[in-house]
Amino acid sequence: MRTSIQVGRIIGIPIRLHFTFLFILPLIVLMFAVAPGPFGLRDAKDISGPFRYSLATIAASLFFISLLLHEMSHSYVAMKYGTKIRSITLFIFGGLAMMEDLPKESEKEWRIAIAGPLMSFAIGGIFLFTYFGIKTVNLVIYDPLAILLFSIGLLNVVLASFNLLPAFPMDGGRILRAFLAKRMQFLEATRRAVLVGKTFAVIMGIVGFMPDPFLLYSTGEVRPFNLWLTLVAVFLYMAATEEESATIMFATLEGTKVRNVMRTENVSVLADMLITELAEKMLKEKNAEYAVVSDSGDLKGLITFSEIKELSTEQRHSLRISDIISPVDRLSAVISQEEEAIEALKRMIRGKKNILAVEEEGSGEIIGVITKRDIVMHIEILKGGS
Numbered sequence: 001m002r003t004s005i006q007v008g009r010i011i012g013i014p015i016r017l018h019f020t021f022l023f024i025l026p027l028i029v030l031m032f033a034v035a036p037g038p039f040g041l042r043d044a045k046d047i048s049g050p051f052r053y054s055l056a057t058i059a060a061s062l063f064f065i066s067l068l069l070h071e072m073s074h075s076y077v078a079m080k081y082g083t084k085i086r087s088i089t090l091f092i093f094g095g096l097a098m099m100e101d102l103p104k105e106s107e108k109e110w111r112i113a114i115a116g117p118l119m120s121f122a123i124g125g126i127f128l129f130t131y132f133g134i135k136t137v138n139l140v141i142y143d144p145l146a147i148l149l150f151s152i153g154l155l156n157v158v159l160a161s162f163n164l165l166p167a168f169p170m171d172g173g174r175i176l177r178a179f180l181a182k183r184m185q186f187l188e189a190t191r192r193a194v195l196v197g198k199t200f201a202v203i204m205g206i207v208g209f210m211p212d213p214f215l216l217y218s219t220g221e222v223r224p225f226n227l228w229l230t231l232v233a234v235f236l237y238m239a240a241t242e243e244e245s246a247t248i249m250f251a252t253l254e255g256t257k258v259r260n261v262m263r264t265e266n267v268s269v270l271a272d273m274l275i276t277e278l279a280e281k282m283l284k285e286k287n288a289e290y291a292v293v294s295d296s297g298d299l300k301g302l303i304t305f306s307e308i309k310e311l312s313t314e315q316r317h318s319l320r321i322s323d324i325i326s327p328v329d330r331l332s333a334v335i336s337q338e339e340e341a342i343e344a345l346k347r348m349i350r351g352k353k354n355i356l357a358v359e360e361e362g363s364g365e366i367i368g369v370i371t372k373r374d375i376v377m378h379i380e381i382l383k384g385g386s
């Protein structure tokens with residue numbers, strides 16, 4: 001399922017909008033239109049309905065451009081270090097730059113991480129400086145414009161400060177890890193940074209859920225302080241956990257080659273085999289993934305159990321493997337036995353596949369397959385041994 005759409009391209013980077021972003025956009029416009037200051041136009045004088053919403057739309061656009069510039073700033077520094085930026089996606093909690101092969105050297109990591117907040121501080125500074133500058137020289141300024149300047153400025157400062165929290169996947173978490181990694185191994189630095197991040201998330205979650213102290217004091221009413229904060233905390237906790245397991249996985253696989261993990265028995269099936277025969281073979285050999293080859297041994301595609309499980313009994317008896325597989329290009333479906341296992345995993349994740357065919361270095365002959373399952377099991381065994 002596609003969850004985001006591409007809307008453009010800046011300095012070669014595809015800019016995408018996630019579906020949750022389309023959901024949050026009208027809410028942000030509404031917030032700017034009706035909320036009281038400092039973020040909303042409620043108290044703006046002499047302003048008609050349509051104009052109010054036009055201004056709110058401009059404010060929302062400026063806010064999202066700010067998010068985009070924050071991510072572009074990370075991306076720009078990362079690109080200088082030779083990292084490929086696959087895309088920048090705007091979603092409900094902000095922006096996310098998808099980078100390939102992010103450098104693990106701490107010097108580079110903290111510079112990439114800090115570039116975003118610095119950009120947000122700079123944008124915030126420009127807006128706030130303009131706002132206060134106009135105020136101090138007593139220039140008459142159109143009221144809604146003043147509110148807009150102030151709120152975009154303040155939002156950027158908030159964005160920068162929030163991102164500096166030492167919690168994954170916030171930029172502060174990466175900066176913290178980079179500094180820890182100067183003193184210890186990358187894996188241990190990640191573990192500690194993740195622990196700090198999780199602690200932050202738990203505290204944030206509890207604070208968000210606790211009764212609002214101001215409301216309780218003034219009216220005696222019990223209402224959660226800020227459920228949005230709790231939601232962000234849950235998201236942060238999950239992201240920290242994911243970062244940890246991904247890092248452990250990559251660190252554990254360091255130095256492992258494809259040939260150490262690949263399967264060399266019961267590797268391939270013929271393209272003209274009936275699906276029902278394939279299903280029996282899977283049961284008998286307890287395998288869920290095969291390379292599909294022609295009579296002459298050429299790779300025709302890859303097949304996994306998930307692709308045949310939806311088929312009806314009649315279909316299984318009438319269709320052949322060649323009828324349901326999609327053609328493969330060798331570049332994304334085949335990997336050399338001498339490549340790193342991490343590279344195989346990355347290619348599977350990128351291509352949304354669970355299997356790659358393995359070719360012999362030099363001859364190009366298909367000699368095995370490597371599956372996500374094999375890699376995960378290999379990691380479990382390695383972890384158990386250490």
Ligand SMILES: [Zn+2]
Pocket residue numbers: 070071074116117163171
């Ligand atoms: Zn950032």
